[in-house]
Amino acid sequence: MTATDHPPKLGPQRGAARRGDAAADKAPALSARGVSKTYASGLVALEGIDLDIQRGEIFALLGPNGAGKTTLINIVCGLVNKSSGTVRAAGHDIVAEYRAARSLIGLVPQELTTDAFETVLATVNYSRGLFGLPKNRAHIEKVLRDLALWDRRGSRLRSLSGGMKRRVMIAKALSHEPSILFLDEPTAGVDVELRRDMWQLVRRLRESGVTIILTTHYIEEAEEMADRVGVISKGRLVVVDEKTELMRKLGRKQLSVQLETPITAIPRVLEGHGLELGEGGRSVHYVYEAAQDSHSIDSLLRDLGAAGLRVRDIETRQSTLEEIFVSLVKEET
Amino acid sequence: MNVYAIRAIYAFEMARAFRSFGQSLISPVLSTSLYFVVFGAAIGGRIDEVEGVSYGAFIVPGLIMMMVLTQSVSNGSFGIYFPRFMGTIYELLSAPVSYVEAVIGYxxxxATKSIIIGVIILATAGLFVPLEIAHPLWMVAFLVLASVTFSLLGFIVGIWAESFEQLGFIPTLVVMPLAFLGGTFYSVDMLPGAWQTVVLFNPVVYLVSGFRWSFYGVADVSLGASLGVIGLFLAVALALVWWIFRTGYRLKA
Known part of the structure; x- marks a missing residue:
């Protein structure tokens, strides 16, 4: 494979192609094995994390505050030393081959930390230089235009709003054309409109082949964006699954029908609906997929009438991803 | 070698200095001028010559060295402390930059800023007293060595410090006294007997002596001793920096 196979633009193969490393081309974007971290204070932040993130996917790391999300990201990016385990970025060990690994990775940390007195353009050019690349006006202009920062390129960072600073930090991370992008709480404290813009940007990046790993505690965000979701709690990965899989669990709804007069068994007419009899025969419960059309409810209600059951009250409830998430996190304690 | 990173860090730091270039120049030039007025004219008028050099000219190398040392420590420490304080250090730590490259940049x-200030003080001094430089190449070598060594010391202070108070601690309580007692205003053999031995434990004495020798060909200690002490100081500083980056001391949890 030669460099000419891959034009030097955003793309998952860029780093490997640049080095002509065929083995690295096939490795997952990120691969963690047995990663643990115990801080000097004795706090165990991560325990035995095993995780593979495929190229070109959007992966959401969910977890309550202090679960270890940021520690995991900081280990991958070189801000925190791991206590044990190995991490590879596109096949490159993050310690032994830190140059190859880090040049593929862009990081947007959670906290808004900017050089107050620098201009937007200067700080973004600086980032590109740090990552060992020559100046590229066209690329920097594209990044700044994509983030609606081009008109403010000459402004000092301290004069920018919080939302703009957040975008500057994203621009810095994109300045060196990373193939793996970490977004740590990208929409914390960001207004609704900007949040939607951010989601669009993330989708565009994914289309161009960038692998995106984001942490969030807005579950809605994971629902909206992610291909796969990993839930982390107390330093352990509790579950890693396709979002659609989790959405299937999420989409589960329960309809409870309170009956005027208790019954001892489900009438034959209603057998096809897969009902469950409630306590004391005073109610029946029907579990269904939220995405399903409403005909099944309609026919159930008709059949209830046909069976001569009189309905006293109806109640529906939905198991949210939040509930799934909370129950997963609780199981851990 | 990530040359682009070295260039980026260097240019970033120089740009920061040039933004406040007036301030960073006015203060050393003003204080040097004051030293000349007080020590050179007021007191120097009562001292004839030291080792065959007029007192006003005698203090020039020491004054330059004193300013260069204090400026180096404060520049070196601020450059790395500020990103730590602001949190922007994350970017340096996550970049494919080795510690050697980071140190060269910062x-x-x-050191460049200190050298510029040293040259400007030299030019200022030329307005007050006639100057002669016997060994110009050695003069430049001492200026560069002192700037680099003490900028490195500043870099270490900037990584060690956890508050602005601590950042000011070493320059004020260690470097300034050592510089004042480093033979700027006197020759070592003007001191009472026992003190002549005590000052030999002050590394700045060797720097000032060597630097003054490059001007007037007279020295308190031998050229070899001067070079040896600076070399030792440089080696210790480099070893400390190497240890800092190897362990991630105060940089990585």
């Missing part, structure tokens, strides 16, 4: 920029 310490190189701090």
């Amino acid at each position: 310490v190189g920029a701090a």
Whole structure:
């Protein structure tokens, strides 16, 4: 494979192609094995994390505050030393081959930390230089235009709003054309409109082949964006699954029908609906997929009438991803 | 070698200095001028000559060295402390930059600023007293060595410090006294007997002596001793920096 196979633009193969490393081309974007971290204070932040993130996917790391999300990201990016385990970025060990690994990775940390007195353009050019690349006006202009920062390129960072600073930090991370992008709480404290813009940007990046790993505690965000979701709690990965899989669990709804007069068994007419009899025969419960059309409810209600059951009250409830998430996190304690 | 990163760090640091270039120049030039007025004219008028050099000219190398040392420590420490304080250090730590490259960028920029200030003080001094430089190449070598070594010391202070108070601690309580007692205003053999031995434990004495020798060909200690002490100081500073980056001391949890 030669460099000419891959034009030097955003793309998952860029780093490997640049080095002509065929083995690295096939490795997952990120691969963690047995990663643990115990801080000097004795706090165990991560325990035995095993995780593979495929190229070109959007992966959401969910977890309550202090679960270890940021520690995991900081280990991958070189801000925190791991206590044990190995991490590879596109096949490159993050310690032994830190140059190859880090040049593929862009990081947007959670906290808004900017050089107050620098201009937007200067700080973004600086980032590109740090990552060992020559100046590229066209690329920097594209990044700044994509983030609606081009008109403010000459402004000092301290004069920018919080939302703009957040975008500057994203621009810095994109300045060196990373193939793996970490977004740590990208929409914390960001207004609704900007949040939607951010989601669009993330989708565009994914289309161009960038692998995106984001942490969030807005579950809605994971629902909206992610291909796969990993839930982390107390330093352990509790579950890693396709979002659609989790959405299937999420989409589960329960309809409870309170009956005027208790019954001892489900009438034959209603057998096809897969009902469950409630306590004391005073109610029946029907579990269904939220995405399903409403005909099944309609026919159930008709059949209830046909069976001569009189309905006293109806109640529906939905198991949210939040509930799934909370129950997963609780199981851990 | 990530040359683009070295260049980026160096240019970033120099740009930061040039933004407040007026301030960073006015203060050393003003204080040097004041030293000349007080020590050179007021007191120097009562001292004839030291080792065959007029007192006003005698203090020039020491004054330059004193300013260069204090400026180096403060530039070197601020350059790395500020991103730590602001949190922007994350970017340096996550970049494909080795510690050697980071040190060359930060310490190189701090030393450059000190050298510029040293040259400007030299020019200022030329307005007050006639100057002669016997060994110009050695003069430059001492200026560069002192700037680099003390910028490196500043870099270490900037990583060690956890508050602005601590950042000011070493320059004020260690470097300034050592510089004042480093033979700027006197020759070592003007001191009472026992003190002549005590000052030999002050590394700045060797720097000032060597630097003054490059001007007037007279020295308190031998040239070899001067070079040896600076070399030792440089080696210790480099070893400390190496240890800092190897362990991630105060940089990585």
